[in-house]
Amino acid sequence: MQTIDILVATTSGNTEYLADQLSTQLQEAGYSTTLHYEPDYSDLMESLTEQSVWLCCVASHGAGEYADSMLNFAEELHTHKPQLSGLRYGVIAVGDSCYDTFCAAGRDCDAMLAILGAKRLITHLEIDMSQDDPDEKSSTWLHSFIQLL
Ligand SMILES: Cc1cc2nc3c(=O)[nH]c(=O)nc-3n(C[C@H](O)[C@H](O)[C@H](O)COP(=O)(O)O)c2cc1C
Numbered sequence: 001m002q003t004i005d006i007l008v009a010t011t012s013g014n015t016e017y018l019a020d021q022l023s024t025q026l027q028e029a030g031y032s033t034t035l036h037y038e039p040d041y042s043d044l045m046e047s048l049t050e051q052s053v054w055l056c057c058v059a060s061h062g063a064g065e066y067a068d069s070m071l072n073f074a075e076e077l078h079t080h081k082p083q084l085s086g087l088r089y090g091v092i093a094v095g096d097s098c099y100d101t102f103c104a105a106g107r108d109c110d111a112m113l114a115i116l117g118a119k120r121l122i123t124h125l126e127i128d129m130s131q132d133d134p135d136e137k138s139s140t141w142l143h144s145f146i147q148l149l
Helices: 014-028 041-046 068-080 104-115 134-147
Strands: 003-009 032-036 053-061 088-095 125-128
Touching: 003 014, 003 068, 003 104, 014 032, 014 053, 014 088, 014 134, 041 068, 053 104, 068 104, 088 104, 088 134, 125 134
Parallel strands: 003 032, 003 053, 053 088, 088 125
Antiparallel strands: none
């Protein structure tokens, strides 16, 4: 069974909740999931295979920084710049349009993984917490993501 690693960048829990919902939907669609609430760079690098798929759910905080739970992972990724050519991925960027740096961390994650050679399965999704229904928007996007796996 294909396993999807779900990487979560959250500070106040909204994105963790969203990731839990998506995990359940993926399981209902027949996939196995592993939730990484505080993604560990070494663990994820060691477990990479040609079949690996990452679903990154990334909230922005600070001035467009990654939310707390993924700060270390993002720093390691930028520092070590690993070759990720076997990896396939999708990114859900969570933010609020009242910030100039709307969804900046999710956008960075999406760009960074592509630069490192990973295959973007689908255009990243941006969720505006002040405008959107996160469950509805992410479910629709996830449906397309699943079709591309
Ligand atoms: C202190 C603070 C800084 C934030 N900075 C940004 C930002 O730079 N860009 C953005 O799009 N959203 C920003 N947000 C909005 C958060 O991304 C949004 O509230 C999101 O739901 C937080 O997700 P989380 O609960 O998973 O941490 C910020 C929120 C707070 C409280």
